[in-house]
Amino acid sequence: MGHSERAHALLSASGASRWMACTPSARLEEQFPDTTSESAREGTLAHELAELKLRNYFFSVDFGKRKLTTAVNKLKKAELWNDEMMGYTDEYLDYVKAVALKFKSQPYVAIEKQVDLRAYVPEGFGTADCILVGGGVLHVIDFKYGKSPNGRVSAERNPQMMLYALGAYEAYKILYNVSEVRLSIVQPRLPDGISEWSCSLDVLLGFGETVKERAELAIKGEGEFAPGEKTCQFCRAKGMCRARADENVKLAFSPDIGKKPPLLSNEEMGDYLIRGADVAKWLADLQKCALAECLAGNDVPGWKAVEGRGSRDWTDLDEAFAALEAAGISTAILWERKPVTPAGLEKALGKKEYTAHAANYEVKKPGKPALVKESDKREAITNKVSAAEAFKEE
Template sequence: MNHQERTHAVLSASGAHRWLLCTPSARLEEQFPDTTSDAAREGTLAHELAEMKLRHYFQTKEFGKRKYNAEVKKLKTEELWQDEMDGYTEIYKDYIKTLALSFPAEPYSAIEKRVDFSQYVPDGFGTADCILLSGNTLHVIDLKYGKGVPVSAEENPQMMLYALGAYQAYSFLYDIRSIHLVIIQPRLDSISEWECPLGELLEFAEYVKDRAKLAINGEGEFCPGEKQCRFCRAKAQCRARAEENVKLAFNPDKGKLPPLISNKEMGKYLAYGEDVAKWLSDLKEHALKECLAGREVPGWKAVEGRGSRDWTDMDAAFEVLKEKGIAEEILYEKKALTLAQVEKTIGKKDFAEMVGGMVVKNPGKPTLVKESDKREAITNKITAEKAFQEEQ
């Protein structure tokens, strides 16, 4: 499949977390161009490599070693190619290979399968990265190459829509009773799995049908929030989001209150402020674009930021300096690459084999996250176990 030419439905599976919560947003977004980024193009390239690896594994006769090597060679000529893509997509392939080998018989596999869930969502379709069918279980597996935040497979609307499409395609051949969803994010060392009975998926389908009917007509109530606004193309100009964030930022609770806020209130205000900060950032970015395009934003203007200096010809300049008696040692400094740069240069696998035993992972600086974060909470309060160890 040519990943660059993937088409997207108005009510896309990837945007379901948005239009299911904020139904009018899908039509509102249509007024704004659907732009891409280097990170998105890099993800597309990684998906193409991952697809080739799975085809080579599951469809060896049609996609043999010679064809596989030729296709990978083409990918390596792409501007955004990184050697580390090979290792990260290998993690994805190895997971699927291990899963397939765990079944009592070879599973049915579909790679980059276009699935249709229009029975529940008007003109609804999408592309599932990998589908495996074995026994009574439908497995839907998704590769996410980004390195932003871990994405959970639990009740994930995008994955559940893919599963609905796959169920529609294969239920007449397979007695599907269970749904197994997997999201693999190799750059975050994250594999999230979730399983549910078919009945739960079909209950979700009925909920989706009602919400999709509103969304396709641009109806329903706007429901701004950090999760649904994050990738919305209308986020900078959305009136509902603006009003919600102004309310959160400038309308504190009324009434007689103590002079100091409690920890409970602190948690509440942190949650309130999270999208306020993002909204202001989005607003400033959009206002700058408007000013640069020659359109007036009252009270604001675009100016040139602080510039920087650079050589017109560094080698020639250094030659002049050396001719004037400046020692070469003063002009250059010997600087080691960082651990991450060395690993990227020689490859993750070779790095682990050669010097993996000489690496120690230092604890990170404490940071505040939401309670839903999977990492273990830390505290400066010493535990009884540690205190006993110190006494010993």
């Protein structure tokens, strides 16, 4: 079964951080269709490639080079295929290989293993990208293809990963002794894309007891709503959820107003930014829902759908340009010539080919300053000039 065809449990491992925090959300979002995006489909394609490479490395007798080449060539016909996927999935493969080689003896390996989570979550199951077991260690590795720095996922106490580990432990505890659990998330498109965390088996099983309690509420649609930026991010009901609306209206339109100085302090500024982080996103989600209702012919008082600004295009590019050239219009006017960017060339050539021929001619320019939360892993910057910079020799 392909990655895109897999079923998803109501209380999925991938959505655990949401339904564990906001237990009624699982039943609430059942009313809305499960949609996908181009980025998600691209990630699915990259996952399929990564799986093929792992199978070829660990099970080369059954899945040799010829089968790998045939399968990869089939993936290359996909609309979203890009040669850079080869380099990024190689990085994932190299990481898994390095982890496996650190075991004192060859570990048991499971790739794209569907784990049964029913001991902890009603009707629960999930698919772990890679599981390694041996020498008292259970190591679960997850491959993620996102490239946004804001989308960096930490392995530390990650509910999805810990659920995979619980499922893996239940599957293999009769065959293998486990005392330590290791979790790794590999995001090769980010410069700091490897996150690792470990815990004892007792800590994992303690988490399992917490999961049972939260899952029991979630499967019934009971408990308290807990709207928040991260909790609501991937919830299908986020645009029409009343709890989220009430929370954001309170944050946006009912501030704590009293007799205070005319200007905000830095402390207040930081507090407002944290408390109101979801307000703008909520309004955008609400607009999408209202637009969908209007387009469906339903009345949203005070609003309507209209056609946006259009664009112009050629009915037949070749025919139009031939006529223009025949009329004496220079070809130089008709075509723009622009150099490809380093990122564009790397995408076209693939990472390996780009590194071999063009990387030496590349220079990294600093990005535009951006405001992020203090927990972000990137180094803080400032406009203040240090003493070393002020007095350095020209």
